[in-house]
Amino acid sequence: MNKMLGSKKYIILFVMPALFIFVCFTIGPLITSGIYSLFDYDGIGKMDFAGLGNYMKAITDDRHFLGAVKNSWILALASILIQLPVALFLALILARGVKGEKYFRTIYFVPVVISSMVIGQLWMKIFHSEYGLLNIFIGMFTKEPFEFSWLTDPRTAFLCTVIPSVWQFVGYHMLIFYAGIKSISTDYYEAARIDGADHKQISFRIIIPLLAPVIKTCMIFALTGSLRAFDLIYVITGGGPNHVSEVPATLMYSNLFRKGLYGYGSAQAFFIVIECVILSAIIGKLFRQAEENASAI
Amino acid sequence: MKGKFRKNGLKYFFLIVVALIQLFPLYWLITFSLKSNIEIFGENVIGLPQSWRFDNYLEAVTKAGIMRYFFNSVFYSVITVFVAGLITAMAAYAISRMIWKLKGFVFGFFSIGIMIPAQAALLPLFQVLDKLGLKGGYMGLLIPYIAGAIPMSVMILSGFFKGIPKEMEEAAYLDGCGIFRCFFEIMIPIIRPALATASIFSFLGTWNELMLANTFVDKDIYRTLPVGIMSFAGQYSTDWGLIGAGMVIATLPTILIYFMLSNQVQESLVAGAIKG
Numbered sequence: 393m394n395k396m397l398g399s400k401k402y403i404i405l406f407v408m409p410a411l412f413i414f415v416c417f418t419i420g421p422l423i424t425s426g427i428y429s430l431f432d433y434d435g436i437g438k439m440d441f442a443g444l445g446n447y448m449k450a451i452t453d454d455r456h457f458l459g460a461v462k463n464s465w466i467l468a469l470a471s472i473l474i475q476l477p478v479a480l481f482l483a484l485i486l487a488r489g490v491k492g493e494k495y496f497r498t499i500y501f502v503p504v505v506i507s508s509m510v511i512g513q514l515w516m517k518i519f520h521s522e523y524g525l526l527n528i529f530i531g532m533f534t535k536e537p538f539e540f541s542w543l544t545d546p547r548t549a550f551l552c553t554v555i556p557s558v559w560q561f562v563g564y565h566m567l568i569f570y571a572g573i574k575s576i577s578t579d580y581y582e583a584a585r586i587d588g589a590d591h592k593q594i595s596f597r598i599i600i601p602l603l604a605p606v607i608k609t610c611m612i613f614a615l616t617g618s619l620r621a622f623d624l625i626y627v628i629t630g631g632g633p634n635h636v637s638e639v640p641a642t643l644m645y646s647n648l649f650r651k652g653l654y655g656y657g658s659a660q661a662f663f664i665v666i667e668c669v670i671l672s673a674i675i676g677k678l679f680r681q682a683e684e685n686a687s688a689i
Numbered sequence: 690m691k692g693k694f695r696k697n698g699l700k701y702f703f704l705i706v707v708a709l710i711q712l713f714p715l716y717w718l719i720t721f722s723l724k725s726n727i728e729i730f731g732e733n734v735i736g737l738p739q740s741w742r743f744d745n746y747l748e749a750v751t752k753a754g755i756m757r758y759f760f761n762s763v764f765y766s767v768i769t770v771f772v773a774g775l776i777t778a779m780a781a782y783a784i785s786r787m788i789w790k791l792k793g794f795v796f797g798f799f800s801i802g803i804m805i806p807a808q809a810a811l812l813p814l815f816q817v818l819d820k821l822g823l824k825g826g827y828m829g830l831l832i833p834y835i836a837g838a839i840p841m842s843v844m845i846l847s848g849f850f851k852g853i854p855k856e857m858e859e860a861a862y863l864d865g866c867g868i869f870r871c872f873f874e875i876m877i878p879i880i881r882p883a884l885a886t887a888s889i890f891s892f893l894g895t896w897n898e899l900m901l902a903n904t905f906v907d908k909d910i911y912r913t914l915p916v917g918i919m920s921f922a923g924q925y926s927t928d929w930g931l932i933g934a935g936m937v938i939a940t941l942p943t944i945l946i947y948f949m950l951s952n953q954v955q956e957s958l959v960a961g962a963i964k965g
Contacts, residue, residue: 394788396862396867396868397786397787397788397868398787398788398789399868400789402783402787402868403783403787403789405779406779406780406782406783406787406872407779407780407783407784407795409776409779409780410776410777410779410780410799410839410843411780411795411798411799413776413832413835413836413839414798414799414802414836414839414840416817416836417814417817417832417833417836418802418805418810418836418837418839418840419798419801419802420813420817421810421811421812421813421814421817422805422809422810422813424810424813424816425809425810425811425812425813428812428813478707482704482707485700485703485704486704490700490701490704496704496708497955498948498951498955499708499711499712500707500708500711501947501951501954501955502711502712502715502944502947503711503714503715505893505943505944505946505947505954506715506897506940506943506944507896507897507899507914507915507939507940507943508897508899509897509899509915509916509918509919509939510718510915510918510936510939510940511714513918513919513922513932513936514714514715514717514718514936515714517721517929518714518717522730523729523730523731523734523929525717525734525735528734528735559710559711562707562711563711567955567959568959571959616804616806619806620806620808622808622900623899623900626899626900627899627919641806641808644808645808645811645900648811648812649904654812657812658812661806661808661809661811661812662809664806664808664809665805665806665809668804668805668806669804672804
């Protein structure tokens with residue numbers, strides 16, 4: 393058997409198809425993108441080496457890009473400060489065992505499986521200036537027709553993309569938290585309960601500290617998901633009006649495919665990668681202590 | 690006792706309010722897909738349709754070529770799920786059960802794919818496919834979709850392979866079974882649950898994908914549902930019932946699969962999170 397499982401021929405035959413496709417169509421393009429980001433390049437003319445010039449231009453010179461980065465950070469903050477706490481709270485209640493636990497879990501998760509194009513179109517209709525649900529609801533309270541164009545007003549356009557983004561993935565994080573809580577041995581709660589601890593104490597003193605690795609995963613997901621966000625914003629506002637709701641991915645997209653700025657657009661794309669890697673590392677570091685505590689218990 | 694009752698009430702109130710918030714937009718979508726504009730825009734905004742207009746669906750299917758997009762999406766998704774499932778099962782088998790030095794490295798290499806945002810490779814991918822003459826056709830989307838499904842699928846499957854006791858294949862090899870028969874007839878049936886998990890992940894990723902489908906395809910006949918519906922929504926922007934019908938058609942398969950396999954779907958997405 394070991395002869396068979398150690399055979400170079402078979403190993404190559406088994407790994408190669410997946411590895412080949414992955415290298416040619418994921419890793420290769422990624423590296424190429426990194427190289428483009430160091431050049432002045434429009435796709436047709438020659439490539440002039442620009443060093444970090446494209447990156448410097450993006451972070452010092454480009455007002456739209458800075459606005460886009462700021463927006464993506466707002467999105468990240470909203471995810472971490474609203475989405476994750478709501479998800480954790482729901483998971484804590486559900487995992488404790490309530491009637492209809494399974495139904496709630498299933499319902500919360502529904503938006504996750506729907507395409508972001510549909511979610512985007514749907515929320516566009518909710519925010520619609522004349523016939524949108526939101527205006528109709530407000531009109532019901534104020535007893536007179538209410539009209540406000542949420543999507544085209546510079547003050548609210550970006551908010552109209554943040555709300556669906558936060559809304560869509562509450563159920564996803566809830567489920568990860570829920571699975572994490574369920575994997576904690578019930579011995580811990582039993583012991584605490586015998587000692588007279590109530591739900592709140594059990595949640596804050598036992599479950600949440602033990603959940604540190606899961607919370608870390610969710611934070612990394614929420615953060616990187618926000619920094620790379622594209623679909624919903626592209627569908628709902630397209631970055632407008634006048635670029636106020638732009639995020640790095642939408643700007644990058646129009647630089648690459650509308651303006652043909654291959655070098656500059658690639659630098660913006662790579663900026664997102666670098667941001668994700670650095671912030672994931674920082675979160676990993678911040679949680680190291682908490683994770684050690686969790687595994688020590 | 691009364692305090693406890695109130696606390697319980699509050700708990701359920703919260704759970705139900707969130708459930709309504711999560712479901713209401715979907716309910717609204719389904720109801721307005723069955724209404725006429727007169728109802729949607731004034732008379733009956735959030736109630737059930739007064740007269741059920743299935744015509745919206747008929748029109749979406751006949752007028753807008755939605756069926757073409759629908760079958761394209763089915764085609765892309767099915768092929769991606771099968772091809773990615775097969776090649777990643779093979780790779781995961783080699784990584785977790787065969788004996789070679791670089792397997793840890795190769796595994797780590799695949800896991801990079803989970804972390805990088807797809808858009809970072811978008812432009813060179815576009816150029817490669819263009820050079821190969823594949824951009825704009827079925828292969829031009831299938832290949833990136835398969836490539837995109839590989840990392841997560843390898844993670845899920847190799848984790849599962851590692852948990853299978855050695856004895857399972859030992860007996861087969863002693864009986865003189867070749868590596869392919871052992872793989873296809875013994876290992877594949879054993880990893881079926883993990884394969885289902887990975888498949889759901891690949892399916893959702895492909896079915897709902899927007900950026901590549903929007904960028905790489907310019908001919909209408911190769912278009913996927915998300916892109917098709919997006920342009921359709923622009924074209925018939927005032928006919929909400931029709932757009933709603935198109936959106937329900939695009940959503941129905943994922944919702945059905947989700948309700949049929951909700952445990953497996955949930956498990957697969959948790960697996961994705963924990964392994965990632």
